[in-house]
Amino acid sequence: MSEILFGQSYYLKFDPKLWQAMQPYPPLGTLYAASVARQDGYSVALFDAMLAGSEDEWAAALAEHQPRYAIIYEDSFNYLSKMCLLAMREAAFKMIKMAKTQDCTVILCGSDATDHAEAYLQAGADFVLLGEGEETMIELLAVLDGRSATSLSQILGLAYKSGGQVCQNARRPVLTGIDELPLPAWDLVDVEKYRRIWLERHGYYSMNMVTTRGCPYHCNWCAKPIWGQRYNARSPRSVAAEMRWLQETYQPNHIWFADDIMGLKPGWWAAFADEVAAHDVQLPFKCLSRADLIVRQAENVAALKRAGCDIIWLGAESGSQRILDAMEKGTTVAQIRQAAAQLQAAGIKVGFFLQFGYPGETRADIEKTLQLVRDCLPNDIGISVSYPLPGTRFHGRVAAQLGSQQNWVDSADLAMMYQGPFPTEFYRQLHTVVHKEFRARRGWRALQQVATKPGQWRLAHLRELAAIGYRWGTLPLARWRLNRLAGSEHTQTVLPHMPFVESARPTPQPEGE
Numbered sequence: 001m002s003e004i005l006f007g008q009s010y011y012l013k014f015d016p017k018l019w020q021a022m023q024p025y026p027p028l029g030t031l032y033a034a035s036v037a038r039q040d041g042y043s044v045a046l047f048d049a050m051l052a053g054s055e056d057e058w059a060a061a062l063a064e065h066q067p068r069y070a071i072i073y074e075d076s077f078n079y080l081s082k083m084c085l086l087a088m089r090e091a092a093f094k095m096i097k098m099a100k101t102q103d104c105t106v107i108l109c110g111s112d113a114t115d116h117a118e119a120y121l122q123a124g125a126d127f128v129l130l131g132e133g134e135e136t137m138i139e140l141l142a143v144l145d146g147r148s149a150t151s152l153s154q155i156l157g158l159a160y161k162s163g164g165q166v167c168q169n170a171r172r173p174v175l176t177g178i179d180e181l182p183l184p185a186w187d188l189v190d191v192e193k194y195r196r197i198w199l200e201r202h203g204y205y206s207m208n209m210v211t212t213r214g215c216p217y218h219c220n221w222c223a224k225p226i227w228g229q230r231y232n233a234r235s236p237r238s239v240a241a242e243m244r245w246l247q248e249t250y251q252p253n254h255i256w257f258a259d260d261i262m263g264l265k266p267g268w269w270a271a272f273a274d275e276v277a278a279h280d281v282q283l284p285f286k287c288l289s290r291a292d293l294i295v296r297q298a299e300n301v302a303a304l305k306r307a308g309c310d311i312i313w314l315g316a317e318s319g320s321q322r323i324l325d326a327m328e329k330g331t332t333v334a335q336i337r338q339a340a341a342q343l344q345a346a347g348i349k350v351g352f353f354l355q356f357g358y359p360g361e362t363r364a365d366i367e368k369t370l371q372l373v374r375d376c377l378p379n380d381i382g383i384s385v386s387y388p389l390p391g392t393r394f395h396g397r398v399a400a401q402l403g404s405q406q407n408w409v410d411s412a413d414l415a416m417m418y419q420g421p422f423p424t425e426f427y428r429q430l431h432t433v434v435h436k437e438f439r440a441r442r443g444w445r446a447l448q449q450v451a452t453k454p455g456q457w458r459l460a461h462l463r464e465l466a467a468i469g470y471r472w473g474t475l476p477l478a479r480w481r482l483n484r485l486a487g488s489e490h491t492q493t494v495l496p497h498m499p500f501v502e503s504a505r506p507t508p509q510p511e512g513e
Contacts, residue, residue, distance in 0.1 A: 005067035005104075006034045006188075007047035007058055008074050009092035010081055017412035018080075022201045024050050024194060025208040025256060027075035031184030033109070034073075036134045039182050042141070046188035051197075055094045062102045069141070070099035072125075073133065074110025076226045077210050077258040083387060084112035086409045093123040100124045105144060109133035114225040115390040117159035118166045128159040131226050132174050132213070134181070174230045178213055179238045183245070191250055204253035207246055211239045215260040217290075219315075220328045221358070223389035233265055240275035243283055254310070255285040262287040269303035276307045284310040286351075291316070292331045294339035301346050311349035311379060314339060319372030320365035323358050328393075333372065340376040349379035354434070357385035357420040357427055359397065363486065366430070373438060377445065381438055385414050385427045426485040433478045440471040 008027040012019050026048060034044045047061040062070065072095055074081045081088070089112060099106045109129035113120045117128040129136045136157035142148035143155065152160055157172035175181070198205040211234050214227030246252060263269045285307075291314050294300055304312065316336045318324055324331060340350045354369060373381060388395040388402065398418035406417055414431060416424045443464050450456045 002043045002045035002065045002067050004034075004037055004042050004044045004069045004071055005047060005061060005065045006030050006037075006044060006071050006073055007061070007095065008049050008081075008110075009072060009088045009095055010075065010078060011049045011052055011054070011088065011091055013053055014087040014091065015080070015085065015410045015412075017410065022197060023206070024197060025078075025206070025258070026050060026186075026189045026194065027073075028077045028184055028208050028210060028258060029075040030073045031186065031188065032181060033071065033134055033137060034188060035182040035185040036138065037071075037141070038185060040138050040141070044185070044188070046185070048189060049091070051190075051193060055091055055098065058095050059098045062099060062104070066102070067104055069107060069144075070095075070102075070104035071107045071109070071137070072096070072099075073107075073129075073137075074113070076111060076132075077208070080411055082111040082223060082225070083389070083411075084115075084407050085411065085413075086407045089407070092120070096120070096124045107137065107140070109137070111223070111225045115223075117168060121159065121161050121166055126160065130157045130159055130168065131171050131228070133157070135175065136172055174213065174227050174232065176232050178232050179234050183242060186246075186250070195250075205251075206254040206256050207250065207252040208256045208258050209239070209242060209246070210258050211262055212259045212264070216264070217261070217330060218328050219330075220393040221355075221386055221389070223392050223395075225391060231261070231264060233268065236268060236272035236275045239272060240279040240281055243276070243281045244279040247281060247283055252283065255283050257285055257287040259288060261293075262289055263300065263304075264293065266297060269297075269300045269307065273303040273306035282308070284308045286311045286313065288313045288315070290314065290331060291335040291339035294342060295335050301342050301348070304343075304348055305346050309348050311351055312343060313351035313353060313380075313382070316352040316372065317355045318358070318361075318365065319369035320361070323361055323365050326360060327355075327358060333368075336372065337376060340378060350376070351380040351382065352376070352378045353382045353384070355384050355386055356430060357416055357422070359386070359418075359420070361421050370434065370437070373434070374441065377441060379442070381434070383431050383434060385416060386420070388417055422486055426482065429478065429482045429485055433475070433482050436471045436475050436478055440468050440475070443468045443471075 008030050010027065012024055027050060030046070034046055038044050045061070045065045045067070047058050049058070052058070072092055076082070092108070096106050106125045107127045107129065108120045108125045113128045114130050117130065120128050127140060136155060139148070139150065139155050140158060143150050143152065152158065153167065153169060156170055159166065159168045161167070195205045212231060214231040215222070215224065216229055216231040243255060263272070287309065289312055314336065317327060317329060319333055321333050324333065343350050352373065354373070356366060356369070386394065388398050388406070401418040403417070405415060408415055414424065414428050416427060447461060447465060450461060
């Protein structure tokens, strides 16, 4: 038996696209909350929905642990939790009802619960922790246990029902000294199950960490329900020490830093590279950053390489400066090109996040984005369409256009939930077109590296050659379908049929051009 059963409602099984990709990570935010509760003296257990088959396993965990408190604490470091896929919201509501049948006090925490506290309370939750939850959770538990006489109305960051009315208290200031938090409760995770999946599917084992909380930038489509505009970073020494601990304890082959923005503070990357060397850490990693941070701090690229960065994902979003400015992104297309060139020259792989469908985007803007991808040829891409999240200026602009569907069902949905420049079917087909061309170009680049070395050819290379032929051969039809979906009023800016040749590598431009 445990006093608290922690869980989360992100079931990888309910997201077919990511279930097929099978790169699972445990719910890091949930592990932090469990560690904080245990530090306060509670006995805790974890239900990890990530690899669970259904909510029935949550019911089994409730029966096994018979907790007094069921805390569904979403992983706020998982961007899909911020988006709130409908399948996961429905799972959370079902989990609430299951916990109530076991006479648990049910507490919710997460982006969607913060945005829609009343809906979760109406679904049966007793309390919702608004925003960052650790301190509010501990204060609430002390009241519920009778160890504190504080009234519910005085607990910052809490939503609850009183007399049939929903009460939402003022938000709690975010934590600043995040170095002082205990390490995530990794001992509650079935690490060997994760390791087995990673090794079988990818040949290596990756674990997740975070070095920061929040993001200070003002992209007008990005929601910040947990940390607002605040940004707090751990010290390079504490991060390197945790990496060393993970390396010794669980022997991962790779680290995924799930921060929104890693290494924002000037000098952080250089100091981190020094600490990684001092702690004798040998773990390649992937992380997220911004193009302007790469080009404005010249020492960052060398420091990233020294620290062990394998791939860095940049929020490129668009190859059209007009769209970047409309998004209030704060970066330039020239910076994206320059950052990609500098990173790749240093032997660091680059991923581009691309976003289509922002209000006012034309076919000409789309073509600029595709040309950016052709010219920079990143190592990987991720494609989405603009997604209205509550609390954003973008959401405010399109709120009157939103219909009954205001969330995707799963991450492959790509539904336009407002009156975008083109219909949903267009963007789904655009996703196909972009990936066909990109995968063909990437595959051809890889084969070129072994083309002059016949002794290195393997069966996998022949399969890749066949895949390239298929992608390139089916691309004209895919483009024709895309143009048809665009409608006659857009035919004057039809995407051209690009000859299959490598684009010249762009010359890095001076900052600001």
